[in-house]
Amino acid sequence: MIDEVLITQICKDLEDNLPINESLPENGILHIDKLLPYICIYRYKNTDLLFSGLLKTQGSYLIVPEAVDISNLVDCLSTTISKKLNAFLIIEMWPVRKDHQAEFDISCPEGKAPATINALKEGIDEMRIIYPEISAVVSDTKYRYPKHLKPLLDIDETKESGTLIIGLQVPTIYERPEENEIFSIFYRKFASRLSEIIKRTVFEFIRVQTSNPYRNYLMLGKTNIDKITLQSDDQLADISEGMSFLLRTTPVNSTQQWKKFKENNFSKIPSFNYRLIALDPELEKRKLYDIALDKVDDPTLAFILRDKRLEIEKQLTMLEERGTDNFRFIGESLYGAVEPSVLESAYAILKAYPETDTVGNTQKFDCHEFAFHAQKELDYYQEKFPRLKLCLEIRKDVAGIMVSETNLFISDQLSMDARRCDALIQHEVATHILTYCNGKNQPIKQMYAGFAGYDQLQEGLAVLAEYLVGGLTVNRLRLLAGRVIAADSLTSGATFLETFQLLYRSHNFSDRTAYYITMRIYRGGGLTKDAVYLAGLVHVIQYIKEGGNLETLYTGKFNTNHVILIEELLQRGVLKPPILPRFLERDDVKKRIEKLKNGINLIDLIN
Template identity: 75%
Template sequence: MIKTDLLEQVCHNLENELPVNESLPDGGLLHIDKLLPYICVYRYKKTDHLFSGLLKTQGSYLIVKDSYPISDLLECLSTNISKKLNAFLIIEMWPVRKDHQAEFEISCPKSKAPATIKALEEGINELRVIYPEISVTISDTHTRHPEHLEGLLNVEETKESGSLIIGLAVPTIYERPEENEIFSLFYRKFVSRLSEIIKRAAYEFIRVQTSNPYDHYLMLGKTNIDRITLDADSTLAKISEKMSFLLRTTPVNSTRQWELFKKNNFEKPPAFNYRLIALDPEQEKRKLYDIPIEKVDDPTLSFILRDKRLEIEKQLTMLEERGTDNFRFIGESLYGIIEEHVLDGANAILKKFPQGDNPAKIERFNCYEFAEHAQKELNYYQDKFPNIPLCLEIRGDVAGIMVSETRLFISEELSMDADRCDALIQHEIGTHILTYCNGKRQPIKQMYAGFAGYDQLQEGLAVLAEYLVNGLTVNRLRLLAGRVIAANSMIFGATFIETFTLLQKGHNFPEKTAYYITMRIYRGGGLTKDAVYLAGLIDLLDYLKDGGALEPLYTGKFNTTHINLIQELLHREVLKQPVLPRFLERESVQKRLARLRKGIELTELLN
């Protein structure tokens, strides 16, 4: 018999719409993230952590020893939740494996919830993408539980409590216990997809049968993040921040080497020096793989953390290999090679604009004048994020302008066209610093530390800001194209001097500009990262043309491949809505954004 005080506690939490987290005998668990009109139930004879993991992806589940009486508990749940939402769905799940078959079995009263059963059936059929042998049968029966067990509730009890029971036998195709084999990579895919299928089916039940408080099936996912996930996320962020990858792969003597390079008539390659690496990459890697990401139940967050861990591992290896060819090869696996459509875009820009702009008379800003304007923008966002210190520094060891977290670094050698001031402020502050601050407000630290491959969308978004504020110039667009050409040249084996000459003589870049483009590409041993600026812009133009929402992209630092994950986490209210850049309030910006949504070519951005 279930304890009275447990029932009272569960009923109290449900009445007050509070989360329920209760440990039950023999390793059992009851978890209800928020008031949800469904629950997944698994009754085990012997603990099965893999199958339990399928249920733990849901916002509401009961995992319990099969000898433990739970009918009173289920009546409590169904009665209290039905009182608020009019109906309650119980999905009992159990593992099956008959002669290595991959057949799902749905047991249900088909006529009572056809939309729910259809969503479940269609979703399971979609699993054939990852396992072609999967099939599904549907039985219209009162027996909706494993053969060796009694039903959770009898039919009359379910009618009285306003609940419906569906049985789901799941083939354990992710393991072969007789051979002691577990297919971990497949298991993660299987769990992630099945988790979504169950939520979609539950949503159809909710949509049709209940007073639906949810606008999207993703809102059924977990809202609260457990301690294991938070700790894993925090450890990853600490390792990433401590590494300071870009600072440690950027030369500290680039200005002095430019002077020597010019003095030597561009015939002797520069010798770059870098900041000392104040960490042991091997020890940091050990910390990475001590993080128990395999214990993170949420498949979305697990994917994000696992992906980031792999990126950090590659960056640590690159620091070990700084100054060697291996640095470049690992970097290519991290940032990718130059895709053909990106190279075509770069060539199209340089063909349409073979020469840079060079107005005879134009006002120029030095580092202090630019800093004065930048500080005003920082002050605006400082009011929006009072708990996050924002600052700028004028330094002699950086080239141009760069951002590190919430700090804007400005080279003391900076000299820039005054009409580029607003564009660069929106690039660095209105995009990079703003997305960092938005990420800092989130419960997941990766939102500011950056998901794997986040640079591409970040830089595309930053260049988009330049266009929207009418600050994208011929010189700027040629610069982005030049970086792609230089990266492609390096990949195909050209030397520093050959790539510099290609830019300077082949594409008419000024000597100093050609040098700095080449320096950024060849730093550390070769870094293709700079090609992502144009690649990110191209991706973003396609995204907006296809009707993609701009606002979620400011939630933090992630890639275009993560947009669906971010929208899921926003639906689940795991993430907070972002503070948007204030330049979006300008009427001229909205007109330009509307133009992008109709679709334009790269070379039309300057029309």
């Protein structure tokens, strides 16, 4: 029996729109993330952590031993929520084990809420994608609960309160207890699919039955992140940031080696030096797999964190293998091979623009002149993010321009076309630094540390910014194409010298440009990451053409395949809308965005 005082307090908290996370007798738990028009209930005889995990993917659930009388609690929840939202849906779930059969049984009242029942059945039928034997049968009955238990509520009472009860028998095809087997990978897919199906079913119910604030089924998901998830996210971010992966795979002597390379008439492979690695990758991996991701209930967040853990593991292995062929092979599995369509685009660019654009006597900016203009942009975003420290530093140990978190590093040897100044500022500050700052504003640290494979979208979005502000030049597009050609050359087995000559002789890059492209591709033992600049640009252009929301891409650091997850988290209120780059307010930028929406060829991006 649950104490009446506790029940009264729970319902009062609901009336006040407060979240509920309450321990109940005999290790029961009631969780209601926010005022939601439904609840999933599981009454168990023996603890079943896997089945309980299916309910914990929801924003509203009650898991309790069957010996505990919850009728008064359920009645109070039903009455309180129905009063506020006009109706309430109870889905009582229980496991069934039938010799590997995969049949769901939906128990419902005859002729009531057919759209809701159809949504549930059709959703379950769609699960055949992950397990072809899955099916669903609908039983019109008043027995919508396990046969050995009593009903949660009296049927007549549910009619008065506007409550609908559905029973759902779930086949536990993700395990074989008699053989002591659990199919963990399948279970995660099963839980994620079922979680979405239940939310879509609830949304169909409230669309017809209730007045509610939910415009999309995704908004029914959890808004509040639990302690275990935040802790896991925190631990992953600490390990990721502690690696400083790009700094530790970038030569510190690239400028000096360029001078020697030229003195040797491009005949001797440069000898690059790197920063010492002040961590033990094996110990970091141990920390990585001590993180309790199996206890993260939210399927979306669990997927993001697992994906990131795999990326970090590969990067740690790459640090161990720095300077060897294994570095390259692991890097290829991390960043992917050069896509045929991207390689084709690279060759198309170099065919359309076979020569370097040599405009005579253009004004040049050195590191100090560029820094002067970049500081103005940093100052603007500093006002938007007063709790962060945005910095600029001129250094000897970087090549060109580089961003690390909120720091803009500029080579003391920088000499650049003054016409490219604004474009590079929007690339580095209004994309890389801004998305980091937006990510820092979010409750999930991966939003700034970066999801797995985030580089592709980041670089594509940054190059897009160059086009939007009118600063994408022939030489810049040729550079991106050259990086793809060089990455393909590396993976085809070419040496540093062969790739350099391919760029220098066959594609007419200057000797210095061909060197720096090749250096970046061959650093550490071979890093194909630079191919993602053009790949990212191709994917972002396609995304906008297909009606994608450009503003969403500034929410943090993630890849295009994560956009649907980001939009879900925005809908759920887990993430905050981003601060947008101020260049999007320019009239000429708005015109170029319209061109992108209508479709534009890659080689026509030249401003």
